[in-house]
Amino acid sequence: xxxLLSAQNFVSIITxxxxxxxxxxxxTLLIYLERKISAYIQDRLGPNRTxxxxxxxxxxxxxxxxxxxxxxxxxxxxxEDYAPSRVDKALFTLAPIAIVIPAxxxxxxxxxxxxxxxxxxxxxxxxxxxxxxxTAQVIGASINIGFLYLLAVASLGxxxxxxxxxxxxxxxxxxxxxxxxxxxxSYEIPLGASILAVVLxxxxxxxxxxxxxxxxxxxxxVLSQPLAALLFFVCILAEANRAPFDNAExxxxxxxxxxxxxxxxxxALFFLAEYAHMITSSAILVVLFFGGYHLPFIPFTSPESVxxxxxxxxxxxxxxxxxxxVCLMMLIRWTIPRVRFDQVMKLAWGGMIPVSIGLxxxxxxxxxxxxxxxxxxxILNILVVAAAMxxxxxxxxxxxxxxxxxxxxRFSPLRLDDVxxxxxxxxxxxxxx
Numbered sequence: 001x002x003x004l005l006s007a008q009n010f011v012s013i014i015t016x017x018x019x020x021x022x023x024x025x026x027x028t029l030l031i032y033l034e035r036k037i038s039a040y041i042q043d044r045l046g047p048n049r050t051x052x053x054x055x056x057x058x059x060x061x062x063x064x065x066x067x068x069x070x071x072x073x074x075x076x077x078x079x080e081d082y083a084p085s086r087v088d089k090a091l092f093t094l095a096p097i098a099i100v101i102p103a104x105x106x107x108x109x110x111x112x113x114x115x116x117x118x119x120x121x122x123x124x125x126x127x128x129x130x131x132x133x134x135t136a137q138v139i140g141a142s143i144n145i146g147f148l149y150l151l152a153v154a155s156l157g158x159x160x161x162x163x164x165x166x167x168x169x170x171x172x173x174x175x176x177x178x179x180x181x182x183x184x185x186s187y188e189i190p191l192g193a194s195i196l197a198v199v200l201x202x203x204x205x206x207x208x209x210x211x212x213x214x215x216x217x218x219x220x221x222v223l224s225q226p227l228a229a230l231l232f233f234v235c236i237l238a239e240a241n242r243a244p245f246d247n248a249e250x251x252x253x254x255x256x257x258x259x260x261x262x263x264x265x266x267x268a269l270f271f272l273a274e275y276a277h278m279i280t281s282s283a284i285l286v287v288l289f290f291g292g293y294h295l296p297f298i299p300f301t302s303p304e305s306v307x308x309x310x311x312x313x314x315x316x317x318x319x320x321x322x323x324x325x326v327c328l329m330m331l332i333r334w335t336i337p338r339v340r341f342d343q344v345m346k347l348a349w350g351g352m353i354p355v356s357i358g359l360x361x362x363x364x365x366x367x368x369x370x371x372x373x374x375x376x377x378x379i380l381n382i383l384v385v386a387a388a389m390x391x392x393x394x395x396x397x398x399x400x401x402x403x404x405x406x407x408x409x410r411f412s413p414l415r416l417d418d419v420x421x422x423x424x425x426x427x428x429x430x431x432x433x
Contacts, residue, residue, distance in 0.1 A: 004130050004131070005130065005131045005132070006131070006132055006134065006136075007116075007118035007132060007133055007134035007135065007136040008137065008142055010118060010121075010136070011116055011118060011136040011137065011138060012136075012139060012140055012141060012142065015140050016108065019107055019110075019112065019140065023276055023279050023280075024272075024276075026323075027275045027276065027279075028069035028073070030278070030279075030326060031068070031072060031275070032066065033326075033327065033330065034330055035047050035065075035068060036064075037327065037330045037331065038333075038334045041331070041334040047065030048064060048065040050065050050066075050067040050071050073268075076264055076265055076267070077264070077265065079264045080263060080264060081263060081264035081265065081266060082263045083261070084168070084169065084170075084261055087167055087168055087169050087261065088166070088167040088169070089167075091163045091166065091167035092164070092167040092168065093266070094163060094167075095160050095161075095163035095167060096160065096262070096266045096267075096273075097160070098156075098159045098163055099157060099159075099160025099161060099269070099270060100160070100269045100272055100273040102153050102154070102156040102157045102160075103157065103272075103273040103276035103277045103280060104276055105153055106150060106153045106154065106277075106284075107279070107280045107283060108139075108140035108141040109139065109141055109146055109149055109150060109207050110140070110207060110280075110284070110287060110318075111138065111139045111207050111292060111293070112138045112293070112311075112314070112315045113293060113310075113311035113312065113314040113315040114137070114138060114293060114303055114305065114306065114310060114311055115135055115136065115137055115138070115303065115311075116136050116137075116138060116307070116308065116311055117133075117134075117135055117307070118131065118133050118134060118136050119133045120133040121133075138311050138314075138315070139207075139208065144205075144206060145205060146205035146206040147195050147199065147207070151188075151192055151195070154188065154191070154239065155188060157184065157273075157277065158180065158181055158184045158185065160270075160273070161176075161177055161180040161181065161184070161241075161258050162177050162180070162258075163177075164258045164259055164270070165177015165180070165257075165258035168258070168260065168262075172256075172257065172260050173256075173257065173259070173260045173261060175257075176248045176249055176250075176256075176257025176258035176259075177257075179247050179248045179341055180241060180248035180257070180258060182345065183238055183241075183245060183247065183248065183344060183345070183348075184238070184239055186238075186345060186348040186349060186353075187234075187238040187245075187348055188235075188239070189348070189353050190231050190234075190235050190348065190356035191231075191235035191236070191239065193231070193353075193356035193357055193360050194228040194231040194232040194235065194356055195288065197228040197356075197359050198210070198225060198288055198289070200360070200363045200364055200367050201218075201221065201224065201367060201372065201377070202221075207287050207292075210287065210288065210292075211287060211291065211292035211293065211294065211303075212303050214291045214292070214294065215291065215294045215301075215302060215303060219374055220289060220290055220291045220294075221288060221289045222290055223378075224372075224374045224377035224378065225363075225381065226378075227381040227384060227385060228289070228356075228359060229285070231352055231356050231359075232285055232288065233285060236277075236278075236281035236282070236285065237332065238348075239277065239281065240274055240278050240281060242274075242329055242332075242333055243332065243333040243334075243336065244333075244336045244337060244338050245339065245344055247339070247340075247341040247344055250338060278329055279322060282325035282326050283318070285325055286318060286321040286322055286325065287318075293314035293315070293317050293318040298317075300313045300314070301313065301314055301317055350395060351388075354388070354391075355384065355385075355388050358387065359380075359381075362380050362383065362384055363377075363380065366380050
């Protein structure tokens with residue numbers, strides 16, 4: 001008997017629709033959390049009044065400022081959608097679209113809720129199968145390429161920022177686009193290497209199989225590859241242009257960076273893409289290193305637990321872990337000052353890239369010899385860190401960070417007697433005469 005959809009396609013379509021709306025709805029919550037977390041860290045209140053009342057009823061929604069995100073959204077809709085006269089209008093409009101699409105398709109390979117048993121679903125008219133029953137994964141796309149798809153999608157995010165900076169016809173936007181391009185391309189190398197270290201250990205690029213291996217006896221990979229987990233976390237901060245790596249939109253230097261000329265909903269798409277990238281990259285981090293939907297000693301989070309209720313429970317576990325990682329990103333943003341751009345690039349090329357490549361090579365050797373116990377892999381991580389620290393004194397030195405003597409500076413003072421305030425150039429001396 002013919003059928004339109006297999007069980008897997010049916011579940012995948014439902015998963016994609018639900019997760020897209022969950023991410024979009026959750027972004028409003030993240031905007032609120034960003035404001036409140038920053039307020040707590042800076043010892044201020046943050047949003048605490050914005051809300052709504054229902055007609056003449058004494059019912060108000062907005063306690064603790066929960067209506068702030070909706071107010072922000074209304075502001076974006078009602079503001080003038082302005083574009084300067086000399087921009088490349090086609091690329092100027094395309095840039096927000098180009099950055100938000102990769103952010104909203106990367107989650108497709110995340111195994112959100114284990115497995116479901118789907119019954120046959122027949123057409124109410126005629127003897128026709130709409131869905132052929134069977135076992136299906138709660139995943140947007142059950143594909144064999146797994147993390148290769150992730151790397152391909154992640155590499156597309158740089159185009160939106162580059163187009164926005166170029167099309168704005170603004171030197172600050174252009175510099176912001178250049179910074180973002182250089183940073184994202186640079187940090188994709190250690191990001192891919194940290195994923196490769198886990199792929200070598202697990203022997204698969206499928207995300208669902210990685211989660212099952214962490215549940216089935218290998219333990220969460222953060223225990224055996226803590227260095228790879230740290231490298232991956234730093235890379236996703238840089239890829240999402242989050243502080244302390246937000247040099248592409250540094251207010252003190254570039255006004256707003258690559259989105260300086262944007263307003264209204266076109267700017268809102270850049271804003272939305274940043275938070276969507278945070279959610280998706282945090283979900284990848286959880287799947288790679290923190291067991292995905294698994295919780296130790298909780299039976300319904302095991303792959304053997306099949307059904308709708310276990311799937312919902314696993315989704316809740318995974319999404320809770322994702323929110324914890326996102327909140328950690330926010331804490332870092334409001335705690336650590338921005339790193340200078342030359343220091344950002346030096347960290348990537350002089351530190352993270354060599355360490356990540358060394359970790360991949362060492363992991364390949366360890367796996368070849370069968371040394372895959374957690375304690376053996378911990379020794380591997382310690383040896384890689386020790387080798388990196390031993391090599392640091394032999395790395396090329398530069399004088400970028402040297403202190404320049406300035407009169408009155410408490411860091412590098414200059415004696416007032418050594419300061420010359422009179423003109424010294426010939427032209428200035430002639431004018432003074």
